[in-house]
Amino acid sequence: MVQTNNIFNMKNLRNILATLTIMLLISCDKDDAIQNESNLGDLKKTTTTAKTSQVYFDVYIKLVTQSGQEIPASTLPGYGATNLDTGDFYFDSPYEPGLFESLPVGTYRFIARDGYWDGASSAIVEVTPENEEPEGWIYATLRYWSE
Numbered sequence: 215m216v217q218t219n220n221i222f223n224m225k226n227l228r229n230i231l232a233t234l235t236i237m238l239l240i241s242c243d244k245d246d247a248i249q250n251e252s253n254l255g256d257l258k259k260t261t262t263t264a265k266t267s268q269v270y271f272d273v274y275i276k277l278v279t280q281s282g283q284e285i286p287a288s289t290l291p292g293y294g295a296t297n298l299d300t301g302d303f304y305f306d307s308p309y310e311p312g313l314f315e316s317l318p319v320g321t322y323r324f325i326a327r328d329g330y331w332d333g334a335s336s337a338i339v340e341v342t343p344e345n346e347e348p349e350g351w352i353y354a355t356l357r358y359w360s361e
Contacts, residue, residue: 269277275312332360
């Protein structure tokens with residue numbers, strides 16, 4: 215009878231130790247998750263702080279003929295912009311020809327990719343709050359030509 219009680223006590227002790235081990239592992243995982251979430255929150259704050267230090271503007275290309283008539287920007291196959299201060303190059307939106315989304319403040323040279331028989335001159339434009347239209351964007355006017 216004494217041996218039977220010892221066996222049951224050993225089984226109970228083994229179950230208790232297994233349960234405590236599992237609880238300890240789960241507890242450690244939760245602490246790691248909480249710590250990772252805390253670090254992620256700090257990272258988000260840093261990123262947000264970095265973003266708010268820059269001001270961005272949307273720029274639209276306006277094509278104008280020699281006679282002063284406006285034509286759609288989609289007439290030409292695409293556009294590019296080079297930041298003259300940093301040398302960074304930007305492409306216009308693939309969904310809306312002639313739209314540059316979120317350009318940082320700076321001086322840019324806007325160019326057009328010429329078609330077979332038409333194209334546009336380049337223009338240098340200051341992307342600054344002073345040049346922003348009441349609608350909320352900046353226009354870069356390019357002179358359209360065709361043969």
